[in-house]
Amino acid sequence: MTPSWRSPTLAIAFSLSVGAVTATAQTVIVRDAPAGAAVEAQLNSGAAATATADGAGDAALHVPLPPNVQETTVRVYVDRCGALVRVLLVETGVQPPAAAGACNRVDTGGILVTRPVTTFVVDLAGGGAVVHLRQGPAPPEWLARGAAAAKGSTVFQSTPNGLVLFGAEGIGSFSDIEQVACGSSTTCTAGALRSSVSAGAAYWFTKFAGVQAAVAKPSQAIANGSGSTFTFASGLDTTVFTVAGIGGVPVGGVRIYGMAGRSYHRSLFQTKETIDTGTQTLKLSTDGWNWVFGGGVELWATPSFAFYGEVNQTPLKGAPLGGGEGAITDSLTSIVFGVRVHPGR
Numbered sequence: 001m002t003p004s005w006r007s008p009t010l011a012i013a014f015s016l017s018v019g020a021v022t023a024t025a026q027t028v029i030v031r032d033a034p035a036g037a038a039v040e041a042q043l044n045s046g047a048a049a050t051a052t053a054d055g056a057g058d059a060a061l062h063v064p065l066p067p068n069v070q071e072t073t074v075r076v077y078v079d080r081c082g083a084l085v086r087v088l089l090v091e092t093g094v095q096p097p098a099a100a101g102a103c104n105r106v107d108t109g110g111i112l113v114t115r116p117v118t119t120f121v122v123d124l125a126g127g128g129a130v131v132h133l134r135q136g137p138a139p140p141e142w143l144a145r146g147a148a149a150a151k152g153s154t155v156f157q158s159t160p161n162g163l164v165l166f167g168a169e170g171i172g173s174f175s176d177i178e179q180v181a182c183g184s185s186t187t188c189t190a191g192a193l194r195s196s197v198s199a200g201a202a203y204w205f206t207k208f209a210g211v212q213a214a215v216a217k218p219s220q221a222i223a224n225g226s227g228s229t230f231t232f233a234s235g236l237d238t239t240v241f242t243v244a245g246i247g248g249v250p251v252g253g254v255r256i257y258g259m260a261g262r263s264y265h266r267s268l269f270q271t272k273e274t275i276d277t278g279t280q281t282l283k284l285s286t287d288g289w290n291w292v293f294g295g296g297v298e299l300w301a302t303p304s305f306a307f308y309g310e311v312n313q314t315p316l317k318g319a320p321l322g323g324g325e326g327a328i329t330d331s332l333t334s335i336v337f338g339v340r341v342h343p344g345r
Contacts, residue, residue, distance in 0.1 A: 025062040025063060025064040025065075025116065026043075026062070026063045026064070026065065026089070026114055026115075026116065026117075026118045026119070026120065027060060027061070027062055027063075027118070027119040027120065027137075027138075028041040028049075028060070028061045028062070028063055028087050028089075028119075028120045028122065029058070029059070029060050029061075029119065029120065029121045029122065029138060029143070030053065030057075030058065030059045030060075030061070030085060030087060030122045030124065031057065031058050031121065031122065031123045031124060031125070031143075032056075032057045032058075032123060032124045032125040033053040033057045033058070033059065033085045033124055034053065034057060034083060034085075035053060035054070035055050035056070035057050036052060036053060036055075036083075037052070037053045037057070037083050037084065037085050038050065038052060038053075038083060038084045038085070039051045039052065039053055039059040039061065039084075039085045039086075039087075040061075040084070040085070040086045040087065041061040041063050041086070041087040041088075041089070042063060042086075042087075042088060042089070043063050043064075043065065043066075043074075043089045043090075043091070044089070044090055044091055044094050045097050046063075046066075048086070049061040049062055049063050053085070057124070061087075063089060064116075065114070065115075065116055070115060070116065071113065071114070071115050072091050072092075072113075072114055073091065073092045073111050073112065073113055073114070074089045074090055074091050074092065074111070074112055074114050075089075075090050075092065075096075075107065075108075075109075075110070075111055075112070076088070076089060076090075076108045076112065076120065076122070076131050077090060077096050077105055077106065077107055077108070078105070078106045078108060078122060078124070078129040079099050079100070079103040079104070079105050079106075080103060080104045080105075080106070080124075081100060081102055081103040081104075082102060084103075085124070086103070087120075087122055089114065089120075092111055106128070106129040106158055107158065107161065107206075107207050108122075108129050108130065108131045108158045108252070109158050109159050109207050109250030109251065109252060109253075109255075110131075110250060110251050110252060112131070112133050113135075114133075115135060117135055117136055118133065118134070118135055119133070119134045119135075119136065119137055119138045120132070120133055121133075121134075121138050121142045121143070126302065126303065127303050128158055128253075128302070128303045129158055130158065130252060130253070131252075158250075158252065158253055158300065158303075159204075159207055159248070159250040159252075159253060159254070159255040159298070159300055160204065160207075160300070160303070160342040161204045161205070161206060161207060162203065162204060162342065163201065163202075163203055163342070163343060164201065164202045164203070164204065164340050164341065164342050165200075165201050165340065165341045165343065166199065166200055166201070166202065166214075166308065166338055166339065166340040166341070167197075167198070167199040167338050167339060168197070168198050168199070168308070168310065168336035168337055168338025168339075169195070169196070169197050169198075169336060169337070169338060170195075170196055170198075170334060170335045170336030170337055170338075171193055171194065171195060171196055171334070171335055171336075172193075172194050172195070172196035172216070172218035172219075172332055172333065172334045173193050173194075173332070173333045173334075174194070174218075174221050174236065174316075174330055174331070174332060175330055175331045175332075175333070176329065176330045176331070177190050177221045177223065177236055177330065180269075180328075180329075180330065182223055182225055187225050187226050187227070188223055188224065188225030188226075189223065189224055189225070190221070190222070190223035190224075190234075194218045194219040194220070194221055195218070195219045196216060196217065196218040196219065196334050196336060197216070197217055197336075198214055198215065198216040198217070198334070198336055198338075199214065199215060200212060200213050200214025200215060200242075201213055201214075202246060202340075204246075204248075207248065207250045207255070208247060208248055208249070208250070209245070209246070209247050209248075210245075210246045210248075211243070211244070211245055211246065212242075212243070212244050212245075212246050212259060212261075213241075213242065213243050213244075214241070214242050215239065215240070215241050215242075216239070216240045216242070216332075216334060217239050217240075218238065218332065218334070220235045220236065220237050221235065221236040222234070222235050223235075229275060229276050230273060230274060230275040230276075231273070231274050232271055232272065232273040232274070233271070233272050234269065234270065234271040234272075235269070235270055236267060236268075236269045236330075237267065237268045237269075238265055238266065238267040238268075238316060238332070239265065239266055239267075240263055240264070240265045240292075240314060240316075240332060241263065241264045241265070242261060242262070242263045242264075242292045242312075242314065243261050243262055243263075244259040244260055244261025244262070244292055244294075245259065245260060245261055246258070246259045247259075253299060253300040253301070253306075254297065254298070254299055254300075255297070255298050255300075256295070256296075256297050257295060257296060257297070257298070258294070258295040259292070259293070259294050259295060259312065260291070260292070260293050260294075261291075261292055262289060262290070262291065262292065263289070263290050263291065263292040263314040263315075264287070264288070264289050264290075265286075265287060265288060265290070265314070265316050265318060265332075266285070266286070266287045266321075267285070267286050267287070267316060267318065267328055268283065268284070268285050269283070269284045269285075269286070269328065270282060270283040270284070284320060284326045284328070285320065285321040285322075286318035286319060286320055286321060286326070286327065286328045287318050287319075287321055288316075288317050288318025288319060288328075290314055290315040290316070290317055291314065291315065292312055292313070292314040293312065293313055293314075294310060294311055294312025294313060294334075295310070295311060295312075296308055296309050296310030296311065297309060298340055303342070304341060304342045304343070305339065305340070305341060305342075306339065306340040306341075306342075307337070307338075307339060307340075308337070308338060308339070308340050309335075309336070309337045310334075310335075310336055310337075311333070311334070311335050312333075312334055313331060313332070313333045313334075314331065314332055315330070315331045316328055316329070316330040316331055316332055317329050317330075
């Protein structure tokens with residue numbers, strides 16, 4: 001039976017043993033691979049170093065830099081191919097070798113500086129791929145089983161490519177509802193800050209670029225006012241659809257992103273007014289295309305689940321549906337927090 005922990009003494013010995021060769025080669029330590037799996041590590045398309053994962057799923061390999069190269073920057077990819085795990089260190093500006101048909105490739109994200117003394121610890125626990133880097137031997141706490149759990153820390157997973165679904169709730173603020181609805185009335189009060197919900201889907205072509213489509217629905221913005229001979233109540237209902245390009249900067253399981261694109265809104269502004277002679281209701285339905293800008297941050301807690309927060313703004317400028325007089329000129333700023341799901345990861 002293989003124990004599920006490793007003592008600090010063994011961890012230190014393991015660290016010292018791999019540290020002895022880092023003077024001439026980078027050390028790649030793979031953790032939590034399938035027990036007995038073949039493990040490979042290579043730089044660009046060079047020859048692969050090979051090892052076999054022990055009963056705990058760990059293996060250490062040594063990958064030399066090219067002659068006369070003392071420092072370079074790389075991205076780290078992990079291919080899972082059944083009983084084979086391959087770690088690819090790919091210099092920036094170099095295309096990684098194509099993944100074999102049976103392999104599932106994970107881009108761990110970020111650009112890392114590597115030198116002949118660099119140690120990479122590639123943690124495959126939970127189906128993800130998280131890379132820790134040290135210029136020198138790995139510290140014992142990176143190698144000891146249960147160290148992260150004992151500290152109560154959370155290790156975020158790598159950010160995904162492909163389809164991501166999301167939903168969120170927060171607040172939306174209309175910039176001009178009070179001015180438009182209240183006019184010159186000094187007794188009018190308007191609620192420009194409203195709750196808002198949104199949902200949508202994004203597709204990341206790479207970890208750095210993708211597209212996103214979403215729909216947002218703030219709750220009705222309401223204004224109430226009165227005078228010596230009248231009272232009125234106004235409400236603005238709006239729905240906003242957006243299509244945008246997104247660009248992100250991933251660091252491990254955290255991705256900071258921005259977005260810019262087009263928005264389409266449909267709105268209904270109506271006022272119910274009561275005066276001495278009776279009650280009347282005025283309605284104005286509008287729609288229009290405008291710009292949308294925003295950005296946010298997402299934290300991938302598991303390979304398929306993330307938390308995120310986002311801020312975006314879009315003008316609400318449109319003409320009456322079916323023609324006629326009137327228009328809407330406003331803007332909507334939204335701050336939302338929600339979850340993202342990467343299906344099938």
